[in-house]
Amino acid sequence: MRDDQPVLFFDSGVGGLSVLAPTRRLLPHAPIVYAADSAGFPYGTRTEAEIAARVPALLGRLVERYRPRLAVIACNTASTIALDAVRAALDLPVVGTVPAIKPAAALSRTRVIGVLGTDATVRQPYVDRLATEFAADCTILRHGSARLVALAEAALRGDAPPAHALREILAGLLDQPGGDRMDAVVLACTHFRLLDAALAAAAPRPLMLVDGGDGIARRIAHLTQGQGWPVASAQGAAVFTRVGDEERALAPALARFGLGAPELL
Template sequence: MTDRPVLVFDSGVGGLTVLREARVLMPDRRFVYVADDAGFPYGAWAEEALSSHIVTLFRELLEKYDPEIAVIACNTASTLVLAALRAAYPDTPFVGTVPAIKPAAERTHSGLVSVLATPGTVRRQYTRDLIDEWASKVHVRLVGSENLAALAEAYMRDGFVDEEAVKAEISPCFVEMDGRRTDIVVLACTHYPFLANRMRKTAPWPVDWLDPAESIARRALSLLRPRRRRDMFANSVGADIAVFTSGAPDNAARRLMQGFGLYPEKQAVSVDIGYGIP
């Protein structure tokens, strides 16, 4: 029986932060990383069209790769379409990525927390429900960044980012109120941890940047069936692959994936993504 992989899905390269943690916890597992670069950025989509696109895309991904579990390593997609994916494909366990509002509310000393996310995640009722449920006694500022995910994509591909541009995107996160200051910023997009060092450098004061990648990886591990001893180290080096939905990643993207031990497939998935983009 063929070893079934763990599928990690994101709109671009942000999910590599989750993949990195998953590999630490699951060194004996095989991974398929899917970058929906044909649909990036998700913020350009109408919600209904994006939901339909992702659910349709997963029909082919599940048929082609037969993963044991699928990790949606994207806050924007998870807060929108996770329930629809579980309803459409009940035989596949899905692990989502949602803003780490509960742990932020538990850890804050000042009572001032900011959630740095894409505009889509900020708009979701799901996000506001998390605040109502877990952070009702904490002041939470939602900050929707238009450009940070694209800055992270460019940084990972090219190795350079404009620090002033990063500073402008994160500055609304820093709140002073009644002698207190924001002490936790939730990174509610898997792209953002790649810019964490630049954020620390340009921040007006130190804060705890909360990255949920390890928690997501631990949740995925908890849902996997224990492996038989004879299968523990069956995977060969280079077995992990990267799938680009465009089928045409540039050289920088290929080098990035290879740097993560992922080898791009040449054939794209065949879902038409031309609809639903304004």
């Protein structure tokens, strides 16, 4: 293992930055390659078959090119559909991102939990299994929102999300039977953590917004324990499967996360 071998983060867009941020805090000298499948974005509106075929193929190309020490699928949709296939195909540790139902159940007092994700994620049997294993005594409400993914991407380009739009999205959970008792919301899309302050401000009452970013960062630190890192941190690479005006507009936000301007994969 060379000290300069990177940790690879993969997402359909910029949502994975919400996983990269806590990882940077724990491992400030880790070389980073952040890969976004901008040509396939958004995953939440694609079919399971498309994602199951696309994600392992792209990660195979990325691993061949960058030789990372570890890969992180920083995307709930890709993880719930393609994680097993990626692990079977790659000869290196692969960390997935799954809805944080377990920590939400530990926090909830009312035992009503919302799962806010993409349409593709909230309908996955994986969510059913997590609910059965970790929140069997809870009522689980689900709502899928492709619009919130787009709002998060736009926010990283400098366009603040309209409060009324966020209120409408939250109403998809709050207006369901039992929604008046919901006290915790699982942000089951890595994009959504990028809007947590705006979501909290738009909510009609206090809600605990729960995601798995910190836990994933701890898992990465555990799997790389004892490995060498460069003495000083360096700018990470950002590679996208499409680089147009929208992707180039992300450059200032990427710089805030310690990444260079988008490059074409």
